[in-house]
Amino acid sequence: xxxxxxxxxxxxxxxxxxxxxxxxxxxxxxxxxxxxxxxxxxxxxxxxxxxxxxxxxxxxxxxxxxxxxxxxxxxxxxxxxxxxxxxxxxxxxxxxxxxxxxxxxxxxxxxxxxxxxxxxxxxxxxxxxxxxxxxxxxxxxxxxxxxxxxxxxxxxxxxxxxxxxxxxxxxxxxxxxxxxxxxxxxxxxxxxxxxxxxxxxxxxxxxxxxxxxxxxxxxxxxxxxxxxxxxxxxxxxx
Numbered sequence: 001x002x003x004x005x006x007x008x009x010x011x012x013x014x015x016x017x018x019x020x021x022x023x024x025x026x027x028x029x030x031x032x033x034x035x036x037x038x039x040x041x042x043x044x045x046x047x048x049x050x051x052x053x054x055x056x057x058x059x060x061x062x063x064x065x066x067x068x069x070x071x072x073x074x075x076x077x078x079x080x081x082x083x084x085x086x087x088x089x090x091x092x093x094x095x096x097x098x099x100x101x102x103x104x105x106x107x108x109x110x111x112x113x114x115x116x117x118x119x120x121x122x123x124x125x126x127x128x129x130x131x132x133x134x135x136x137x138x139x140x141x142x143x144x145x146x147x148x149x150x151x152x153x154x155x156x157x158x159x160x161x162x163x164x165x166x167x168x169x170x171x172x173x174x175x176x177x178x179x180x181x182x183x184x185x186x187x188x189x190x191x192x193x194x195x196x197x198x199x200x201x202x203x204x205x206x207x208x209x210x211x212x213x214x215x216x217x218x219x220x221x222x223x224x225x226x227x228x229x230x231x232x233x234x235x236x237x238x
Contacts, residue, residue, distance in 0.1 A: 030070065030096075030097045031071060031074060031200075031203070031206065031208065032071055032074070032205060033071055033073040033074040033076065033205055034204040034218070037074050037075070037077050037204035038076070040073075040077045040080045041076040044073075044076065044079075046073075048093060049092070049105070050090040050093055050109055051076065051079075051091040051093070052088065052089070052090045053076070053082070053083035053090075054088050055083045055084075055085075055087050055088045059086045059087055060087055060116060060140065060236070061087070061090060061109075061110060061114055061115070061116040062079075062089045062090065063092065063106045063109055063110065063116055063117070063118040063119070064089060064090065064091045064119055064120060064124070064128075065092055065105075065119070065120030065121070065128045065131075066091060066092070066097065066099065066121060067120070067122035067124050067146075067202075068099070068123040068124070069098070070097060070121070070203055071205070072091040072092065072093050075202075075204070076204070077204050077218075077219075077222040078225040078229070081230075082229050082233075085226075085230045087230070087233055090109050092105045092106065092109065098123075099124045099127035100127055103127050103130050104131060104135075106118055106131050106135070107131075113138065115140055116139060117139065117141040117142060117143065117233065118132055118139060118141075118142050119163075120144065120145065121145040121146060121203060122145070122146055122147050122172070122199070122202075123147070124147065125143075125145060125146075125147025125148065126148065126150050127153075128144075128153075129144075129150070129153025129154075129184075130153035132153065132155060132160065133152065133155060136158060140161060141160050141163070141232075141233075141236050142155065142161075142163075143162065143164070143165070143232065145202040145225065146165070146166055146172070146199050146202050147173075148164070148177065148178045148182070148184070148185075149181060149184040150181065150184070154184035155186050156183060156184050156186060156187070158186055159186065160186050161186070161232070161235075162185055162186045162188065162189035162190070163189070163190050163228070163229070163232045164190070164191050165192045165194065165202075165225065166178070166191075166192070166193050166197075167193070167194050167197025167201070167214070168194065168197060169197060169198040169215060170211070170212065171199060171210055171211045171212035172198075172199035172200075172208055172210050173199055190232060194216075194221060194225075196214055196215035196220075196221075197221045197224070198212050198221075199211045201214050201216075202221070202225065204218050
């Protein structure tokens with residue numbers, strides 16, 4: 001009996017060590033915001049739930065799920081620009097910077113009667129779609145930055161407004177799955193391709209592993225993201 005207890009205790013200790021080691025590794029591996037992104041974040045309200053850029057006269061709230069292992073403030077540049085156009089942006093904070101670990105996080109960031117859209121970058125977009133699949137009462141639309149929904153987040157039977165923005169120099173996005181999974185998007189989805197844009201520059205955190213080099217600057221891509229989002233938001237019937 002003592003041997004069994006010692007064996008169980010040993011196994012539990014090993015599991016805890018592995019989990020802690022993995023957590024530390026993921027934390028240290030996360031992409032960090034650039035100097036310009038961090039400076040933009042200084043104008044936001046930051047809590048353990050979200051980095052929030054408040055619009056002076058909010059027309060609608062934008063909930064955003066970051067890409068895997070990308071810190072929230074990395075998206076501050078375009079978020080600040082969108083907020084300046086009248087839309088409060090809330091960039092969600094996730095455990096270990098992984099939206100997969102709390103797909104329903106958006107629910108705690110909006111009031112019951114609050115009208116909002118949700119979106120995400122890369123894996124964050126897929127998780128935002130899963131959230132939208134199950135919560136679309138007050139939800140007015142969804143947008144994807146270098147991302148697409150999977151079957152668990154299919155939205156093809158909804159009437160949600162949808163926007164898909166990609167970059168022509170994206171070396172991380174699985175283009176085959178992107179094109180295949182268009183079938184899960186609402187029929188009225190708008191598609192925009194930013195010429196010269198890559199995957200990592202949908203945020204501002206430097207070159208991402210496996211990505212192609214962009215032929216436009218990060219500032220140019222950030223401006224175009226904000227421009228396209230605001231244009232789309234203005235046309236949503238809310």
